[in-house]
Amino acid sequence: MNKELLNAIAYLSKEKGVSADVICDSLEAVLITAYKKEPDANPNAVVELNRLTGDYKILAPKTVVETVEDEDAEISLAMAQILDPEYSAGDVINVNVTPKNFGRVAAQAAKQVMIQRLREAERSIVYDEFSNRQDDIITGIIQRIEQRNVYVDLGKAEAVLPVSEQIPTETYTVGQRIKCYVVEVRKTTKGAQILVSRTHPGLLKRLFELEVPEIYDGVVELKSVAREPGRRSKIAVYSRDENVDCVGACVGPKGVRVQNIVTELQNEKIDIVKWDEDPAVYIANALSPATVVSVTVDEAEKTSNVVVPDYQLSLAIGKAGQNARLAAKLTNWKIDIKSESQAAELAEQKQDEPAGEELDGDDLLADLAMPSAPEAEDAAVCDVEADQHTEE
The missing domain is CATH 2.40.50.140 (Nucleic acid-binding proteins)
Structure with missing residues (x-):
């Protein structure tokens, strides 16, 4: 019994994290490579490694014949019957052709090949682990x-x-x-x-899954994420259970859950809003913390016109348009924001137009969305396209 070989295989398997079968397969390939470097090596030889005892043999298949013409492929009937009297001409038998000094030669020749094969096996294991x-x-x-x-x-x-x-x-x-x-x-x-x-929206999603058990369990669903990494993010959540407050679950007791995520992201501000199947309600929620007076939507064009109180206009738009931009990314809708006074001025101007040009509700919405050049100069309008993919 080759205990040293078995111990070496067990050690390598534990140390490298590679299965014993992979090591044995590599060892068989190494042994046959080393054998074929021997003078007069049989080109058809194979290795037989006993994985229970650690013993190995180099075997060459040979055909039993009356008269030998090719020593590499044939064996005489007389010689075959010495091995087993039942052999007859035409049988194919495996003959042990292991060289006498093969152990030391094989060890020296196989060392580098074995190391290389183990490295390849390690790399394959690491790839499989992390690809998952x-x-x-x-x-x-x-x-x-x-x-x-x-x-x-x-x-x-x-x-x-x-x-x-x-x-x-x-x-x-x-x-x-x-x-x-x-x-x-x-x-x-x-x-x-x-x-x-560190900037991918998926990072924010996974962090909430780690911190909020309700999301991990599937009670609360994280519908959409919009990020401007390091500055501000918005997430839309929805509860499948009416008794569970989806926003409160994400905030956590005294805000501890969301604060842990904010700390991990180096104080990136996070707005948590409630998702709604009604686009108007969803858009109004997405513009939080601003208060929204009214929202009109065009589902065919995926555009919306939002009216907010005068004192809330800058809050709704946000610094450099950040709040409106994130809301557009979150909802995947185009959002046009106006204050109440701007909306009222536009409505009065439409009423003062000649009577022959009556405007219905759709015309008024179109004009609200596209003010004339003089009005556009005075109006604080934030027209934001959802220009970035939103992860669901």
Whole structure:
């Protein structure tokens, strides 16, 4: 019994995380490669490795014949019957052709090949493990920073956080523990290449799944996410159970759940709004914290006209149009915001037009959405396109 070989296989299996069967298959391939470097090696030889005892043999298939013409492929009937008297001409038998000094030669010749095969097996295992975690959240420690790219140690593998996927307001330091979203896992000659992100909307979604049990259990559904990484985000949630407050569940007791996520994202502001199947209600909710007086929608064009109190206009639009822009991304609707006084002025102007040009409700909406040039100069209008994909 070759206990040393069995112990070596068991050690490698535990140390490298590779199954014993994979190691044995690699060992068989290595042994036959080493044998074929021997002088007078049989080209048809195969390896037989007993995985219970650790013993191995080099076997060559040979045909039993009366007169041998090719020693590599044939064996005489007399010689075959010495091995087993029942053999007859035409039988194919496996003959042990293991060289006498093969153990030492095989060990030296096979070392590098075995190491290479084990590395390939390790890389394959790592790739399989992390490819299953694509579109999921993962925790790692920043190992180094090179050319502004951040390399994150994930234990068995290393991930790269490129500049394009970093939050602009964040600073990264070696040894810092961070959570990232796995965007892509590629299989390369050097192993698994893992691309992670801190700006992807999916990161916010996964963080809420970790912090809010109701989302993880499926009672509360996260319908949509819109982010401007490092600055502000909006999420739309919906409760399948009428007795569960979806917004309150996400905020948590004393705001602790949402605060944990805000802290993880370096104080990125997060608005949690209630999703509604009525587009008008949903758009009004999405413009939170602003109060909305009325919303009219055109479902064919996916456009909406929103009226807010005069003192709420700047709040509804937000700094540099941020609130309206995020609301448009969240709802995937075009949103046109006007104050009550602006809407009233437009309505009065329509009433003062000649009687021959009567306007119905649709005409009035069209004019509200497209003010004339002089009016446009005075009106504070925020017309925002949903120009970015919204994750559902």
